[in-house]
Structure formats: C-alpha cells, structure tokens
Amino acid sequence: MDQNLTLQLLALKEEFEDYKEYTSKNIDSFFLCTMALIIFLMQCGFAFLEAGAVRSKNTTNIIFKNVLDSLFALVCYWTCGWGLAYGPGEGFLEHLFGQSEFFLVGTNDYTKFFFQYVFAATAATIVAGAVAERCEIVAYIVYCCSISAVVYPILTHWGWHESGWMAQGFWISDQEKTEYLDFAGSGVVHLCGGTISFIAAYIMGPRIGRFPDDSGEVSGEIKGHSVPFASLGGFILMFGFLAFNGGSTGSITAPGIGKIVSRAMVNTMLSGTMAAFTCLIVHYKMKGKLTLLFTINACLAGMVSAFAVHAGGGSWGLFAACLVSHKGICYAVSNAITGHGWQWLPVAQLFWQIVCAFAIITWSFATMVPVFLLLKKYGKLRVPAEIEIKGLDIYKHGEAAYPLHAYGHGWDEFEPIRTTKKISVLNPEISLEQLASAYDAMSHKKSVYHNPSGFEHPELHGVAKYKKQVPKPTQSGKENGAFNA
C-alpha cells in the first residue's frame, strides 16, 4: 500500500514538474511572440515618423527603406546574425562571437529568434532617419545588412550571451562581481544605432538647403510634409517601446516577474513623460511655441530611444542603471554617509558600464566607418544633387506619394442648390482638373494631368534625363499672356 502511494506521489510529482516545464515554455512563447509582434509594428512607427518628417517628394523612398529594412534584417539575421549572437561556440573565441546555428540549423528556440530578430531590425532601422532624403538605396542595403548580420549580433553576444565578455564582467572580490546592465537594449540597440546614425550623417553630409550657404540667405529648417503622419509614427512607437521595455525580461514565468514587466512599462511612460515636459518647457521659453514634433521625439527619447537622439538616450540608459538603481552609486554614497560603510561594487559597476559603452562605440566606429567610406569612394553613398533636389520618389521608384491625377472628382456641375434666400448656380468646389486645364490654357502646354496614360510609367521614365538645375519658371510677365508670361 505504501509502495503504491509512493509511486502515485512520484507520478504526480513528475506530472507536475512536466506540466510546469511545458506550460512555462508555452506561456513564455506566447509572451515573447505577443511583445515581438508589437515591436515589429515599430517598423511601421519608424516609417511614419520619418515619412512625416521628409518632404512629399521623398515619401515613397523613406517608406520603401523601412519596409526593406525588416526584410533584409530578417534574411541577414537568419543566415548569419543569430549564429554570431547565440550559436554555441567553444574556446576563447566563444567570448567574442557565436559559432554555429547559422540558417537556424540546429536551433530549437524559434521564439527567441523571432524576438531577437525584431530587436535587430529595430537597430538597423534607427539609422534610416539620419540619412533620409539623400541616401542611395545601395548604400542603404549595404549598411542595413552589415548591421543586422554582423555589427549588432556581435554586440548582443558580448552583452547578452552568458559567455560574452561584457556579460561576464569581472570579480572584485570573492563574492562580488560586476555585470553588464543593459535593460531594454540601451547599449546594444540604441547606443549602437545612435553611433552609426552619427557616422552615417557625418560622412554623408547634410541635406541641400539644410544649412546656410554663401549667398547669405537664412537657411530654413526643412519641414516635413505631414505632422499627422509623424504623430501617427510617434504613437505607434510609444506603443512599441512599452512592449520593447516590458518584453525585455524575456520571460513571464519566473516568480514575481509579472511585477517587473509592469514596472518597466510604468517607468518607461514616466521617463518619456519627464523628457517630453522638459523639452516642451525649454522650447516654449526659447521660441514661444509649443512644438508637437519635438515633444513627441523627446518623449520617445525619454523612453530610451529617441529617433534624433539615439546615442544620447542610449548612453544615459546605460549609466542611469548604475547611478540610481538599487545597487547604484547614489545608494552607495548615501550608505557611506549614513555610516553603513563604503562599497566598491557600485564604483566597479560604473567603471564597467563606461568600458562597455566605450567598447560599443569603438566597435560601431571600427566596423561602420570603413563601410561608409568605401560607399562614398565608389559614389554609391549619396544620390546626385539634381535627384536630391527633384526628389527620389519618381526617379527611383516611379511612384509619387500623392499622384496629382489621382485627386479631384467630377461633381462640380451640380444642379442649382437651394439656399434659404434664393436659388443660385454654384460650383461646389474648384476641381484640380479645372485648375489643371486653366494652367494648360495659360502655359500653352498640355499637362499630363489630362492624359494620365503617359504619366509616371516607369518604363518611360527610364529614358528621362534630369537637368542640372531646378528650372525657375519665368516671372518676367508681359509677352505670353497673363499667366505664365
């Protein structure tokens, strides 16, 4: 009887262990896939934040780059990146990069792959904003692949893989050991992305018209074409960063981890809010305007990853961890003051964070500067000035973002409309067609507006040559009739 009971108990125990194991795997998969889905949507967020911030003539181009991004990052991370980051290795090199599981051969952990892939895609996509409106597509593909296949995966191996040298840290006594703190990818995602953005923008140079030239004209800020699109992107990115930071635990099944996830989300919102308010107030004091776009960008930066300030946001995240966290410098100092004795660990920790940040920046420079310089040397980095001035959409893609002849409608000749006073004939709206034909009449040319057939056909544009300068329509007047004359 006893025997029987013991067996039953053992069986139950085993069943329970079994249940715990497969259930926690399932729930973690569910958690990571859900968060990864939302993080994946950040590609859409970046696309629209950037699309709203460029001029309409480059809108298709910037969205194209963001779409390609997700796709190239997948191929590169699948073929090469995952293996370098998490493939088991051996020997000394194991501290530097992974050495197997390329093409996912031998991998079981698809969940982690999917989750890490969306992080890699984020790291690659960050740069697109810094080179918008002037980067050659070839350059874009090259740097995007470099990042997602090599640069970023090796950084994650250093920082996030248990055998990476940054993750291993060093022993300061028998019991105490520093470790690399990198919650939510402050370092390997945002500092890396930010550094590469800086390199790219520096080597490429600013957009034409961005800074004053010799003519003494005040240079304008180049306004984006759509505040709503930029805001849409901003909202989606907030949504995404909450998942990004919440999901960084990588698991939802360890005891007490639910609280950590939700606290991460609350802290993300709080620091985004503080950054947004700071920016808003400073800008208002200086310029007298309440700027929406700066506020959104500041908020995203505060959420540890602003578009414009990735490097800044990223490095602050790295150091904040060892300044204000529970094991941080601030606590050490306050402990020392209150007589609890001085601790060396927080100092060693801060030192280690500095070393790691330095390593991340150095690595990003060492790998990406040659890439961009080579691209520049072969003239593949930046589009010719004429194309930049006229816009990339039509020349590169054959797709205007808002083809003019797709607008307008024909309901401009209604029957008389009754008002309360009398009946009168009204043109309810100026149609673009009418404007177009009026323009045609003026200019004695036939605009293609009325002949969409010939317009924007990629095969016809292939033969188009662009002129050196943007033609300025004559403004002399007199000769040719009233309009274009």
Add this chain to the structure above:
Amino acid sequence: MDQNLTLQLLALKEEFEDYKEYTSKNIDSFFLCTMALIIFLMQCGFAFLEAGAVRSKNTTNIIFKNVLDSLFALVCYWTCGWGLAYGPGEGFLEHLFGQSEFFLVGTNDYTKFFFQYVFAATAATIVAGAVAERCEIVAYIVYCCSISAVVYPILTHWGWHESGWMAQGFWISDQEKTEYLDFAGSGVVHLCGGTISFIAAYIMGPRIGRFPDDSGEVSGEIKGHSVPFASLGGFILMFGFLAFNGGSTGSITAPGIGKIVSRAMVNTMLSGTMAAFTCLIVHYKMKGKLTLLFTINACLAGMVSAFAVHAGGGSWGLFAACLVSHKGICYAVSNAITGHGWQWLPVAQLFWQIVCAFAIITWSFATMVPVFLLLKKYGKLRVPAEIEIKGLDIYKHGEAAYPLHAYGHGWDEFEPIRTTKKISVLNPEISLEQLASAYDAMSHKKSVYHNPSGFEHPELHGVAKYKKQVPKPTQSGKENGAFNA
C-alpha cells in the same frame, strides 16, 4: 515511511500552491499589460478620430492635445490619482476616497496602476473632442489634470474600490444586497467623460460658423479635413474598445473567466454593430446618403463609448446591466408572470444604479463647472476669435500640419514621352512650384513658397500680429491684370 510520505505530500502541496499563486500573478500581469498596451493605443485612435474631424488649420493642435493628455494624465495619476482611488485609508472617509500611496510610495501593484492609468487617460481624453478648434491650451491642461488627478480617481474609488460607497451598495434583506454594476467603465469612465464634455462644450460655446448667425446664411456643418484619418482613428478605437471591455475583468486566472472575457468581446462587437446599423438606416432614410463617419461614431457609441455620445452611451450601459442581465428587471418580470414569484432585488438594483448615475453626474458638475467658469472668467478658456478663424496650428505651435513648401517635386521637365501615336513634349504634372510662381506673377508679390527660409520660423512668428478679420481677396477685377485683379 508514512512520516516521510506525508512530508513529501505536504511539500508537493505547498509547491503547487506556491506555483498557482505566482503563476496567476504573472499571467494576470501579462494579461493586464497586454490589454493596457492596446488601450493605450486608443490615445492614438482618439487623436486621429479628432484630427480627421477638424479643419487642417487645427490639426497639429488637436494631436498635440491628445499627446499631452497621455502625459499629464500619467503625472497626475501617479502623484495623486492612484492614491485617491486605491490607496488604503481608514475611518468613514475611506468610503469616499483613498488616503495613501501617493507617488506610488508603498505600492506593489504596478500592473493595476498601469491598467488604471490607461483608463484615467481615456476618461481625460474623451473631452478633447468636444472642445476642439477653440480651447486654450492652458484650459486644456487645467481640466485634463483636474480629471485625472481628482475627479475620475474619486469616482473609481466610489465605484470600483471595495470600500467605496457605491460599490458597497445596501442590504435589502439578510441575504440580498445591491451592488454597483459598472462593466467596462460605463459609469465612471464614459458617463463622467460625457458629462464633462457637455459642461465644457456648453460653457465654451460652439465654434464660429457652426450655427446660423443673423445674416440669414445657411450655416454649414463644419466638415473635417480627412475622412481617412477619422476612419483610422475609428478602427484603432474599435480595436481598443474590444480590449477595454475584455480587459475589464481585471484578471484571466479565475476559473471560467476566459469565457467571460471572450463573451465581453463578442457582446461589444454585437452592440457596436447594432448601433451602427440603426444609425446608418435612420440617416439613409432621412438624408439619402450612407454616411461613413456617423456610422463609425455610432458603432463606437454602441461599444459603450462613442465620442459624440459618451454621456448617452455611458448611461445606457449603466441601466442595460440591470434591465437585461440575468439578475435584471426583465427576468424578474418574466419570472413573476410565469409564476416564480416577484423579486425585489432587481428593482433595488435599478434604483441603486439610478442613484449612482445621479451621483456621477452631480460630482462631475460640482467639480468641473467651477473649473471651467474660473477659466472663462480669466479669459483662459477660449482662444480669441481671430486665432480661431485663422487656425491654431501656426500661431500656437509654429507647425502647419501640411506645410505647403514641403510638397511638390521637380520632375516636370522630362524628355519627350513616347505615346503610341506621336512624340510630344509634355509637362507630366503641374508642380506646386509652378502654380506658386504663377500666383506670384499675378499678384506682384513674392510668396515665401520660393523662400522657405523665412517661413514658419517660430521665432519670427512671435512678432506677428493678427488682423481683426480674415482678409477677403479682392474680386473686383480689371485694374491689375487678369488674375488677382
């Protein structure tokens, strides 16, 4: 041996209890965080529903308000609101408001905080639509903070905290007790938000041009500038309301609760659908048109929270619960008729719902009317008429939603394009640049279109003064050439 077995059994039992406890906490955190993320995206939904419904000159402004909303609500709910709503208290006052955990000091339940915060942000954001295109930003900040710091949290304490007076209800017999039924925030979120919207809109007055004036002109409905944006907002809000209502259970781990969550989603969709069809058919019968925007708004109202009809949607939700639910009046009546005896509970329940709805409305009036009246007294409620007419975007934010000079491209001088018939020179598109220079030639002025440098610089606009009336371009003709003449 027995001893040993007993110990093992006890250990297993304990482990199991332990597992159950931390797992259910984790899964609930996961559930609430996921739902909260989706509900957070509703801020984006509201922003776009409203952005599409205003004119382009106020688009940046309305999005700005919706972004600020999420941020101010967080700060206010963090500093004050959460404590008033869920901070433990004592004595009689405990029935009225919470008394601790301000700044989240001493709180453990970050998950609940995050979830409740997104609800508070929703309650605050509802009002923005009612005061669009004319509300001063100061007024907006003041009322938004009032709602999320005080008005809404105290309501949730009444209705959702176990010691709140509404939640406690009263005993009608030894066994039977009324309780406040408020599934998915019909009362405390939507009735409150709707009431405050009404107060705000009433005190502020309608937009200029919204209703007929003395001149006898038919007043127009003021159309929004983008149906697609409004629809985008509507779709996101549907997505959000499904999560809002599904997530209202606050947990996913109690036995059988999964079914309740999914049934809530199904019912949400069904009632949204019924409301949308009703509105569609009535409008079609009356006006002969199938209106998209009314249909979307009706659908959202049916999902218990339409933008335009928050008060209506919210109060119906409150009463529907005690009319048609399983313990509701309808069942009581049918039971009485079929001879199962009359029950007083449903009647008492209905009475209690009416009392609570009355309390919510009274509380909203008592707190918010003084706020709005004070704002009005000090001239901080509504922007001056000139700014309202000319639009808030440029004056307040220095950011036009669609800066004209960010549009257009330069590809208007292609080489001849081949058609099947002949080769002819075509202007593939009327560029805005050409239109602009044509306009310049006409008007003998230089539009800044060609000189973006000076345009929309916030620091330059600071000195701009607006005129009293919108200048009407002269239409007399003759003198000045053909165009502007």
Add this chain to the structure above:
Amino acid sequence: MDQNLTLQLLALKEEFEDYKEYTSKNIDSFFLCTMALIIFLMQCGFAFLEAGAVRSKNTTNIIFKNVLDSLFALVCYWTCGWGLAYGPGEGFLEHLFGQSEFFLVGTNDYTKFFFQYVFAATAATIVAGAVAERCEIVAYIVYCCSISAVVYPILTHWGWHESGWMAQGFWISDQEKTEYLDFAGSGVVHLCGGTISFIAAYIMGPRIGRFPDDSGEVSGEIKGHSVPFASLGGFILMFGFLAFNGGSTGSITAPGIGKIVSRAMVNTMLSGTMAAFTCLIVHYKMKGKLTLLFTINACLAGMVSAFAVHAGGGSWGLFAACLVSHKGICYAVSNAITGHGWQWLPVAQLFWQIVCAFAIITWSFATMVPVFLLLKKYGKLRVPAEIEIKGLDIYKHGEAAYPLHAYGHGWDEFEPIRTTKKISVLNPEISLEQLASAYDAMSHKKSVYHNPSGFEHPELHGVAKYKKQVPKPTQSGKENGAFNA
C-alpha cells in the same frame, strides 16, 4: 493514516487536474482573444491598403465598405455562419454542414466564435479590393453576407470541423490516413476569397480607363491616391498575418505548442521576405524602378494572402504543405532514392489536397456566380458610368475624403519677416482661399469654397443630377479673358 494520505493525495490530484483544465481554458482564451484582436485590426489594414490604391474620389466609399464588412460579417456569422460551421449535427448531412447553435444559442465557446468570426470577416473583406471604385453598395452587402453566412462557414465545416468530409480524408491502409492540411487558412480563407475576387472582377468588368479603348490612346495604370496610406495598410496587414498564422494553432497550452506558434511566425516572415525580394528584383530588371507597392503586395502574398493574388497565394499554401513538409512528396522521393522504400501516403495526400482545392473552387463558383449574375441582371452590380467617372464619395455618401474647404489657414498676412539682408513683406504661403478667389475671378462664377454652407449637404445633393459626360473645361482661349477662356 494510510487512508488519510490516500485521500489527501487524491484530493491534490483532483485539484491539480482541475487547475490544469481551467487554466488551460483561460490561457487559450487569452491567447485566442489577443490574436483575434490583432487579426481584427487587419480590417483596418485592408481598408488602408485599398484606400491608398484608389483615387481620392472613391476613398470614403472603400473605407465604408471595409467598415460595413466587419459589421455584416458579424451579424451573418452570428445568426447563421457559426451554426453551419460548428453547430453539432447528425446523420450523413453532418459531413456537409453544421445544424445547430444558430444565434449562438447553446454555445459555450465564445472564444472560438470570436476567433472564427475574425477569420470569416477576413474572407469577406478580401473581395472588396477586387471590385473597388465601381461596385454598387447593394451588391457589396449581398455578396459579403453570402460569404460570411453560407459560403465560407460551410467550407470551414468541410475542412476544419472534425466531421467535415475534407477533414476526415480517407484511409489508404489500415494505419495510414490522409488528412486535409490547411495551415492558417490557405484554402478556406485565401483560396476561397481569391476565387470569389476573380469571379466578382470578371463579371463586373474592369474600371473605366483601366485598359486601352478604341481611340488608340495608351491606357494608363490607374494610380492610387496615397502611397503612405497603402503602406500603412501593408504594415498593419503584416502585423495581422503574423498573428493570423501564429494563432492558427488555436491553442497555446498543449505541450510544445509555443514553439510551433513562434516557428509559424518566423516562417511567415521568411516566406513574405522571399516573395518580396523576388518581385522586387524581377520588377527592377524589367522596368528599372524599385517599386514599393508591388513589394509590399508581394510580401503579403508571400505571407500566404496577398491582396492581388489571393487565389495564387492560397493554392500554393495548400500544395506546399504536401510537397515540402516532413510528410511531403519531396521527403518520399528522397527516401525512395536513398533506399528507404517508397511510401504511398504523400502521394495520396497530394491527391487529397488537389481534390479539396478543386472542391473549394467549385463550391465558390457554384454559389457565387449566380449571386453576381443575378445582381448584374437587376442592374445592382455596378454603378452607372457617370458616377464611376465622377466618383462615388459625394454621390453615395455625401462625404468627400478631403473636403477642399476644410483646408488652408488664414495666416497669410504676417507682419514683415526679417531676413539677414533686409526686411520685406512676404506672403508666407499661397492659401487655398486665395487660389479659390483667383479662380472665381477668372471664371466669373462664385465657387462654394467661400460659402461652405451650401456644400456637400447630403440633403441638397439628393436632387442633384449628373451629366452624361465629364465636362471638359474649354481650352480655346481668347473670348472670355485669360483664364477660363
């Protein structure tokens, strides 16, 4: 003592079983509801993919159809579809369709209903893109209801219900049995939707201007009015398809299923990527342009459900399963070659897939061709040519997507703006108002731009009659002044 222990053990066992059961139900509900929410958002994705691809004059119309879609599909699936698909039945007919649980009477599984409903809505919405810009709303409602009430539910009964004839397959030996493989709805959702799209587009005919007419003019591709909107839709659909395919397991609680879900997502991304690259390269080789929209559509097709190629994408999914899966033909062949003996199962399997695909296509034709032909006979299939040319938005809905008078702002008379050189008076922007009044002056008519009151009032439009042809503004010149003359 023993007795006691045994009882305790039994109690624990029972509690554990109980816990397992209700927890797995809850977690599955959570999983399915979350995925269903994201899949529901695909309605928004389709709406915007299609809205971006039509001309602005039909934008409200296409969004309206997509909203209606979700609503009609719910009503139809609730009243009828669910019962036909999953209602228990008896006798031979059970293999053909379900026979109970109409109006959800007697159903307990709301989670499955909600999940299946979003699939049904997807099947119905696929067709909208194929008939855009010309379909009568009545026709749309009729076919949408037919699909979600009858055609699609019966297919799911065949393929996904355990007693459906396709799901049952046939025995090829005592141990081996074919089964219908339909991961993520390749067949019942995408092949069905694609077939009906083909039928609808064929019977309805192409849009006016889509293909060359007798006049010998090159016919244009009809460009959509907004690349960003189409891309937004594409991004949302990618997000949705990941959930669609990941969620197709229908559960997250069986041992090892988490891995299957994440692998499904990884594979979805990979095949989308491959399709996108193939399309991109082919198109670039042929036309010399890197097209964004084709790339997005190809990516979605690769994710087993492109808009334009539903039928193609769907049927490839059906066959791929038995070609390259672990039990597929390729493995059988390689086994035979390597001397492991020939297996008949993969061949039988492929045969069965072909039979099923044939059945799906036949069923779609048999049910939907009569529907569309009847609609055509009674003139309810396609709008009159005049309305098609002038656009559906204003005539059908009274809502222009971008009402012109909602644009523009009044800040065109700033005080002088300082430049570095001198102070000059500038018109910062050409306002639409000024363009409008210039146009008015030219044409000697008063455009309603200045009198929004009379514009787009649905009740006034009811009396409007459209003319036979789009009026061409005269271009002869001379007589009437310079502009309209």
